[in-house]
């Protein structure tokens with residue numbers, strides 16, 4: 001039996017706490033040694049924007065999952081982090097966390113080892129180890145959510161430096177364009193991120209009413225003109241971008257995840273057509289574009305991050 005801070009006691013099964021912290025949802029779950037998700041909880045991210053409520057939630061989670069012998073915590077943060085130090089430089093879609101030592105604070109709070117990485121890298125890690133990209137050498141991963149997260153696997157490993165590189169969402173595709181959440185202009189995220197799709201739809205409809213991306217998807221399926229325009233523009237922008245990425249990395253697979261990927265069946269035909277026009281044809285020989293297979297890839301990836309780091313430390 002293990003005793004954590006605040007007298008929380010852990011029994012039985014060895015497990016890892018994975019946190020997938022997105023701009024819209026904060027998802028936490030426990031995975032076992034084989035990376036099977038045992039339990040999870042989802043909270044609306046804006047409720048945890050303040051550090052106080054964030055850490056309160058972490059304490060609650062440790063209580064809730066106290067029947068497992070938690071060995072560590074993995075966090076996928078939606079922004080630029082220093083991976084070895086677990087230090088947040090900034091989160092484009094969540095303000096107030098600039099230059100924050102998350103790993104250090106969480107370790108002090110919980111008494112457990114903590115590892116922090118970029119959320120898209122962890123989505124990629126889960127799909128690469130257990131999901132649709134298992135066994136593949138070169139893969140591009142995109143998380144289509146509030147913003148656009150990205151990761152690249154090359155020779156079976158996720159490309160990263162000390163900082164969470166692979167920020168594909170912040171590659172510009174126009175010389176000027178809208179201001180992006182990262183502070184620059186014209187990034188691909190400003191064409192395909194959920195925030196921008198919603199804004200574009202509301203402008204076309206000349207309506208101020210709040211709407212979710214999945215409703216725009218539904219309306220497009222019903223044949224609504226404005227909704228179809230949004231998805232057509234989305235497919236064209238993303239297709240041109242991915243055609244360029246195919247030329248850069250010669251991937252065998254492109255894996256799409258995140259809430260916006262829920263509309264995959266709708267946008268795939270045009271997306272694929274645009275990619276095939278943009279990419280140089282030899283790069284298309286092996287290329288497939290698919291939706292991620294794992295329902296909770298972000299949580300699972302965060303758990304795997306801890307498991308693999310602890311293993312490395314033991315063998316170290």
Ligand SMILES: [Zn+2]
Nearest residue numbers: 170180182187
């Ligand atoms: Zn940007």
